[in-house]
């Protein structure tokens with residue numbers, strides 16, 4: 001800062017000027033502190049309250065602003081205003097993340113990456129909270145807390161335990177596809193810019209005529225896919241734990257704006273019941289041969305947040321934030337997530353988190369009768385806080401955002417329905433057989449490295465059995481590799 005830069009006077013939080021920021025007031029030159037020096041206590045008390053609960057998953061992440069521009073006409077599939085015509089641009093905030101690590105964990109690790117987007121549309125904020133993997137480990141939301149407990153620290157040892165990870169995975173054969181993906185070459189992206197993003201779930205799109213479609217989103221990186229080997233990642237994580245954060249921030253500051261091309265797979269609703277896989281099973285993909293990719297538009301990130309805490313740590317994404325023309329599918333995992341996120345935000349950030357600049361609508365204004373609570377800004381002003389009212393209050397439209405879904409049968413704790421080709425292994429085997437010989441070798445080496453740390457033979461045998469069910473060679477090679485490491 002040059003001497004001519006105008007400087008503000010240092011003040012207390014209530015704006016009074018500070019005379020001395022170097023020496024706390026004492027009773028005489030060598031005496032104890034004076035309670036009347038409230039400036040010190042304000043600083044210390046504020047400092048004690050700087051941290052908020054970190055996200056229970058995806059704690060470690062990086063964010064950036066940008067825009068989404070429609071490049072192809074998809075109005076035959078959805079009436080969503082922000083997707084309605086080529087050329088239309090919508091402001092976006094994105095947050096990428098790792099899943100298991102705490103806030104200060106290293107970025108270059110083998111872990112799925114979060115790919116969360118908030119579209120500030122004229123019809124309200126639309127959040128798409130996806131990952132860089134097209135599938136997920138489990139397919140029932142009640143298994144999520146158990147699964148995450150195995151990824152986090154053991155209650156006794158205080159570290160992540162291979163026993164817990166592999167015990168849960170071996171007892172949950174539906175993870176075999178995602179685990180094969182995760183230990184494949186795309187399991188450690190080189191940066192957030194060099195990975196794809198997926199909705200993973202199936203969502204509903206509905207057009208202006210009320211016709212509904214099932215849709216999966218694919219954001220293809222325009223930077224190209226780049227990954228790290230396990231050795232490269234270990235070296236980077238050791239010297240630069242913030243490698244992904246540094247890469248994204250520096251690229252945007254230098255004007256190298258990352259972008260992604262959005263494509264969707266679209267399934268007419270009437271094809272879902274007879275499709276060979278349950279189209280709402282999060283552990284399965286829809287092969288492109290069945291449902292090819294259709295271009296929609298381009299996502300560009302071109303502005304870094306000014307303040308990481310205010311805009312990234314306090315960002316709140318919820319899969320339940322839909323806009324007219326887009327809705328949920330009956331995927332049980334998605335249905336569970338519709339509850340989990342806003343609940344997490346109310347705990348982590350407070351009931352008024354939607355009033356924070358990063359979370360509030362930018363292209364429209366929220367009008368409702370939710371009021372008060374901790375840290376309420378003047379939301380609603382003097383307007384009546386009930387509905388119906390005779391004072392010009394906001395009114396309901398009578399137009400549902402999405403189309404109704406057909407249901408049948410009795411209530412109960414049902415497993416997700418199986419379609420003709422559904423089992424827990426078929427797509428894991430297909431993925432393995434698609435890999436080159438080199439990639440298979442790296443996959444087996446990575447899995448064996450983890451399995452060899454497991455203390456119980458029954459867990460190892462059960463885990464290998466799942467991979468063998470996907471592909472006999474896959475299981476045999478893994479068994480031999482684990483045996484060699486444990487010898």
Ligand code: HEM
Nearest residue numbers: 055058095114115116129130131136141144200336340344
């Ligand atoms: C039933 C299963 C799941 C539950 C209960 C769940 C729950 C949560 C919770 C509580 C958070 C922290 C939210 C916050 O504090 O702001 C979170 C973050 C996140 N989850 Fe999930 N999750 C589930 C599955 C998934 C799946 C399948 C995906 C991807 C397809 C996903 C992607 C994300 C992402 C990207 C974030 C970070 C969002 C951000 O950047 O703020 N989650 N999840």
